[in-house]
Amino acid sequence: MNRHLMLAGLLMALLSPLHAQPTALDIEATDFDCLSEMTPVRGFFIDNLNGDLEATQAAAEAPKGATYPAGSVVQLVPTEVMVKHPKGVSPATNDWEFFELKVSDAGSEIVTRGFEDVKNRFGGNCLECHAKAEPQWDMICETGHGCDPIPLTGAMIKVVQKVDPRCEQTQPLSEAERQLLDHLKPFLQ
Numbered sequence: 349m350n351r352h353l354m355l356a357g358l359l360m361a362l363l364s365p366l367h368a369q370p371t372a373l374d375i376e377a378t379d380f381d382c383l384s385e386m387t388p389v390r391g392f393f394i395d396n397l398n399g400d401l402e403a404t405q406a407a408a409e410a411p412k413g414a415t416y417p418a419g420s421v422v423q424l425v426p427t428e429v430m431v432k433h434p435k436g437v438s439p440a441t442n443d444w445e446f447f448e449l450k451v452s453d454a455g456s457e458i459v460t461r462g463f464e465d466v467k468n469r470f471g472g473n474c475l476e477c478h479a480k481a482e483p484q485w486d487m488i489c490e491t492g493h494g495c496d497p498i499p500l501t502g503a504m505i506k507v508v509q510k511v512d513p514r515c516e517q518t519q520p521l522s523e524a525e526r527q528l529l530d531h532l533k534p535f536l537q
């Protein structure tokens with residue numbers, strides 16, 4: 349090999365770790381599942397696409413908050429998901445990617461996805477709300493973490509979770525839940 353080429357190659361090999369871009373996870377609609385197949389933590393559901401559910405659970409249960417590990421999937425309602433990419437993929441969102449899904453008994457379809465510009469069906473920007481969580485909570489809002497509240501009560505969230513159309517098994521609803529669902533239906537389509 350020509351000496352200059354060799355030198356250039358050596359130099360590139362030495363420099364490349366400095367320029368190495370963290371690799372984003374490859375995420376598809378089929379990665380998202382029925383909520384009751386996920387692991388419940390308080391009111392929401394978690395999973396880990398890298399098989400490291402324990403690390404995600406430890407972060408979700410850390411009493412003073414923690415940074416979620418790469419691969420973490422978090423859902424509150426069937427149609428909205430946050431997935432954690434490896435560190436450095438998107439510093440502005442703490443490496444979270446936001447997804448708005450369309451769900452049916454055929455599974456999940458990705459309607460929109462991305463980092464800073466994803467909006468939910470009501471026009472709210474995911475990041476704008478989630479970034480208001482105090483830093484130790486890694487953009488997870490729940491209640492009391494500093495985010496503006498969503499206009500759904502705990503009972504409403506529970507019904508929406510129970511009727512996730514991706515689940516093979518339907519969960520029984522109480523009469524009160526059935527009535528709530530009737531009120532919510534127009535917003536779920």
Ligand code: HEC
Nearest residue numbers: 422423424428429430446447468472474477488489490498
């Ligand atoms: C109006 C502000 C607002 C917008 C807009 C918003 N969220 Fe949230 N989100 C919240 C709040 C508040 C909670 C916690 C609700 C609760 O637990 O009662 C939440 C909960 C969640 C959770 C469960 C984990 C957590 O943070 O508690 C996920 C996942 C989530 N949202 C994803 C999204 C995605 C994806 C979008 C955009 C498509 C989005 N959200 C848009 C405020 C918002």
